[in-house]
Amino acid sequence: MELSVMSPVLNQMRLDEAIEYLSSLGVDSLELGVGGYPGKVHCDAKDFLDNPDKIEHLKAILKTNNMKLSALSCHGNPIHPDKKIAEVYDVDFDNAVLLAEKLCVNTIITFSGCPGDCESSKNPNWVTCAWPNEYLDVLKWQWNDVLIPYWKRKADFCKEHGIKHIAFEMHPGFMVYNPETLIKLRNAVGNIIGANFDPSHLFWQGIDPVSAIKFLGKENALYHFHAKDTKIDIENTRVNGILDTKNYSDIMNRSWVFRTVGYGHGKEVWNDIISTLKAVGYDGAISIEHEDGLMSSKEGLEKAIAFLKDIIIYESAGEMWWV
Numbered sequence: 006m007e008l009s010v011m012s013p014v015l016n017q018m019r020l021d022e023a024i025e026y027l028s029s030l031g032v033d034s035l036e037l038g039v040g041g042y043p044g045k046v047h048c049d050a051k052d053f054l055d056n057p058d059k060i061e062h063l064k065a066i067l068k069t070n071n072m073k074l075s076a077l078s079c080h081g082n083p084i085h086p087d088k089k090i091a092e093v094y095d096v097d098f099d100n101a102v103l104l105a106e107k108l109c110v111n112t113i114i115t116f117s118g119c120p121g122d123c124e125s126s127k128n129p130n131w132v133t134c135a136w137p138n139e140y141l142d143v144l145k146w147q148w149n150d151v152l153i154p155y156w157k158r159k160a161d162f163c164k165e166h167g168i169k170h171i172a173f174e175m176h177p178g179f180m181v182y183n184p185e186t187l188i189k190l191r192n193a194v195g196n197i198i199g200a201n202f203d204p205s206h207l208f209w210q211g212i213d214p215v216s217a218i219k220f221l222g223k224e225n226a227l228y229h230f231h232a233k234d235t236k237i238d239i240e241n242t243r244v245n246g247i248l249d250t251k252n253y254s255d256i257m258n259r260s261w262v263f264r265t266v267g268y269g270h271g272k273e274v275w276n277d278i279i280s281t282l283k284a285v286g287y288d289g290a291i292s293i294e295h296e297d298g299l300m301s302s303k304e305g306l307e308k309a310i311a312f313l314k315d316i317i318i319y320e321s322a323g324e325m326w327w328v
Contacts, residue, residue: 006283006317007033008310009075009292011231013043014302020047021066028070030310035067035074036114036229036292039104040097041081050079050100053107060107075290076112076201076229077105080174084155085129086121094118098159102166112170112229113163114201117181117190120151131178133248152180153193160197172201172228183210184217188224199228203294204278208235208269209247209261215281222285230282232313233294234269237261256298263296265305267312276316283318291317 010032015023024035039050053059067073079101081094101113119129122143132144156171163171173181173190181187184200191198200221204214221227242260249260256262266275279291291313297305 006279006288006319007075007290008313008317009034009036009290010306010310011036011038011043011078011292011294012047013038014293014295014306016044016046017302020063023047024066024070024072028072030307031314032072032310034072034290034292036076036078036290037074038078039101041079041094041101041115043078043080048104050077050097050104053104054100057107060104064108074108074110075292076114076170076172077101077108077110078114080114080116082116082118082129082179083159084118084120084151086126087128099162102163102168105168106166109167111168112172113168114172114174114229116176116179117152117156117173117186119179120147122146129178131180147180148189152190156190156194156198160194163197169197170199170228171197172199174201174203174206174231176203176206177210183207183212184220187221188226191224191226196225199226201229201231202227203231203233205231205233205235205263205269205294205296209237211247215277218278218281218285218287222281222287225286227282227285227287227289229289230287230291231294232266232291232309233296234264234266235261236264236269253296253298262298265295265297265300265312266293266309268297268299268308272312272316275312279316279318 010027012035037048038044039048079098081097083091083094083098085091105113119131122130132140135141175182175187181190187200207214207217238260245260247260251259293309295302295305
């Protein structure tokens, strides 16, 4: 395994400064945001494609600091019902793929997206219940007419440019939000689709990350991993449940909030997560995504690095000499 960091947490630094800083902390690789929701502060994929010297400069900085790229991140909603919005995310995704090819990166991190409920919709419509029956009609249309056809086209495009993994972050609000919906889309599109496994979005849904890792591991569908935690407020959840639309800054009143790893769940939980990843054969990046409303970016990141360096399994187990 390798310790990685998702770059937007260091948007206050230049890209070369961020890489040097992470290297000094013992980080092995970088998950580089190149468009979509992660933004383009460190790397605008189109700009880098138009200026190949920037690509070479990035390669040189990484080599000098003994780091590599674990993936390019371009989370977006390319099937947004507003065609203008969808086009922006679609173009960002395509540029991310083309840049990944130039950088010899084979994994793109993104969201599945969410359409509206019909062709004339203005906003996304995330269906969360099976009744009244029209919700199921909406869901059927979303999957069969929008989601699957779009990602079949993008899978073909990715294969043409050397991308082996489209790693979806399973995120509520989008069509792929849990292991079941991920595998449903993977079965429809192909094995290029897999998971960017982020426990933080699973914790609050009531999903056990260890069980989910075992499930996806059997499908060989684990392509990347985000190290982010969630703190469940038991009292607020007992009153209001897990669905919560209050602002993330309303920490005292929300049912749950994102936290730096170790501040939502303890070391034993994270030991089990890392060990299960290893057991199912995942040996890739453990990439820190910092979204903690109680800590500065630098403090939260450095605490996460220290926490994970102690529990990541870096080496191969070798032979069981005691058997």
